[in-house]
Amino acid sequence: MPPALFDILTASAAGSRNDLAGSVRDHLLRLFNARRGSLVHLPDYGLPDIGAIYENLPYSVADLAQQVRQLIETFEPRLSAVRVRQLGAVGEDRRIHLEIAARLASLGEVRFQTVFESAGIAQVQGRGTGGRHA
Numbered sequence: 001m002p003p004a005l006f007d008i009l010t011a012s013a014a015g016s017r018n019d020l021a022g023s024v025r026d027h028l029l030r031l032f033n034a035r036r037g038s039l040v041h042l043p044d045y046g047l048p049d050i051g052a053i054y055e056n057l058p059y060s061v062a063d064l065a066q067q068v069r070q071l072i073e074t075f076e077p078r079l080s081a082v083r084v085r086q087l088g089a090v091g092e093d094r095r096i097h098l099e100i101a102a103r104l105a106s107l108g109e110v111r112f113q114t115v116f117e118s119a120g121i122a123q124v125q126g127r128g129t130g131g132r133h134a
Contacts, residue, residue, distance in 0.1 A: 047068075084100050087113065
């Protein structure tokens, strides 16, 4: 699988399997922290206003998971068979924990744990099969 254009431009793709998973993780981080409409040339890139999700908690978590899956399927073609599920209930800290499981060509199964905070900031951590950390 060739490196992402962003990696080529920033010279951060070294070609190893962990670099590939790390490249995907970095792109997911950018994708989830972007707001829809912020890029004129890609108006559907990013999530809509996260505030609406937090106003309707806990009922809106399924909607967020669906939006995350659709974004990945549209803007991260290196991942296939994407599944997104909630990890635990939303606590008093109002953090939403999602797990993204997908297939990454030449690497196999990868999982990314994503935490959305009420300020709209997303954090992404990931690993490939066998527990290797990306």
